[in-house]
Amino acid sequence: MKYAYYPGCSLESSAKEYDLSIRACCQYAGVDLIEVPDWICCGASSAHATSHLLSIALPAKTLVQTEKMGLHQIIAPCIACLTRLKVADMEMEEHGDLKKDVETVLESTYKGSVRVRNILDVFLNDVGLEKIEKTVTTPLTGLKVACYYGCLLTRPPHIAQFDDVENPHSMDDLMRAIGAETVDWSFKTDCCGVSMSLAETDVALELTNKVLEGARDAGADCVAVACPLCQSNLDLRQKAIGNKFGVFYDMPILYFSQLMGLAFGATTTDVGLEKVIVNPFPVLGAI
């Protein structure tokens, strides 16, 4: 199984552990990732707010490069990148005029032969739960995980085309396949405040506090995420949340791929476990 791989800007720095753990999991699961050479930013979350043409042209450049690599599927682990790539592909297919404009801007043509794939979808449907279960060497028995999907993994449904939009379970399925327990909770698809965390931090704290409270009340040991902004918003500012609301959650926020990698036998360094802010070692200690 060969896929073009688009890490995106966050996975190069603030979400390095997502990149490390995705690469580790893919290696164990037999998924070949070939990084798009010299890829550029997808423009999320600012291009679509300021210029529609720019918001399509930026990810379209990556789609064109993927075609040049001779590959027909591309994986973008960051859900914002994933959405922007998908929107670009779908809008160019639907609107011939827009496609022409984008091709003029890029000074190259796009055949439209690339399928943009969600990494959870690849693990669930290309690799399959059966193979994932077989690959596990260290089941995460006893670990209670709150799977947090955030906004764009399932929304909007005509773009995401993935899982149940209000009560998704794909990440729960994966976590159970590696031996963890998943909790039922009401905040799976609530918003973390995304880029507000930088520009209007207080607003983001209101939202992340609710999510963390929900995970704690459901009895979770940690929260599993699949998006760099979900991760950093929930992980980085727990101290600030404590100062503002008087509750210190001390809740580890891990990429689902970090947990999967550990279950597959990767070391904590392989999956960048040392890089998350709230120390996850105590809750993982027994494993």
Next chain:
Amino acid sequence: MKVAVKEDTTAFAKEIQRKCGQDVLTCYQCRKCTMGCPMAFRMETKVNELMRAIQLGLRDEVLSADTMWWCVSCETCATRCPQGIEIVEVMDVLRETAIKEDYYIPVESIEAFHKVFLRSVEAYGRLYEMGFAMDLNLMLKDPLKDADLGPVMMAKGKLKLRPHKVKDLKSVKKLFENVRKLEESRV
């Protein structure tokens, strides 16, 4: 009460439909959008109110509203709209139009965010996260904002000190230039 509407107020809604394909005129004020909106608590004009204002052709009021600047594009409203209006696409059109027509943007920090973000992408081809955060703080006149987080992230190897410039920066600059040229030719 009888309300007499003397002129056709649908021109603005039609302009939006032309720009993004979304027909706001079909909104019947069920308010699901506002009920599910995580940012409604900060909005002076709620999402359903904005939809109504569009239907009434209140172009100036809509383009200077705060709604689209608080919107985080989480897609909850669009997913739940019984009329299938992709409200986030409407928000994008409103943001883009407000910027192009020089409307006052009531949430200054968000305007700064987008500017600094795209400046970084145009300069390096990729977002230089640390430089971006520092530039944003300067623009917001709060240079020490999140200063406590810098060392924490640095210790965890989560911050790159230098930008990663893509090799083919020329094509990135060209892309941005071409977008501007094409857009200007259409005004």
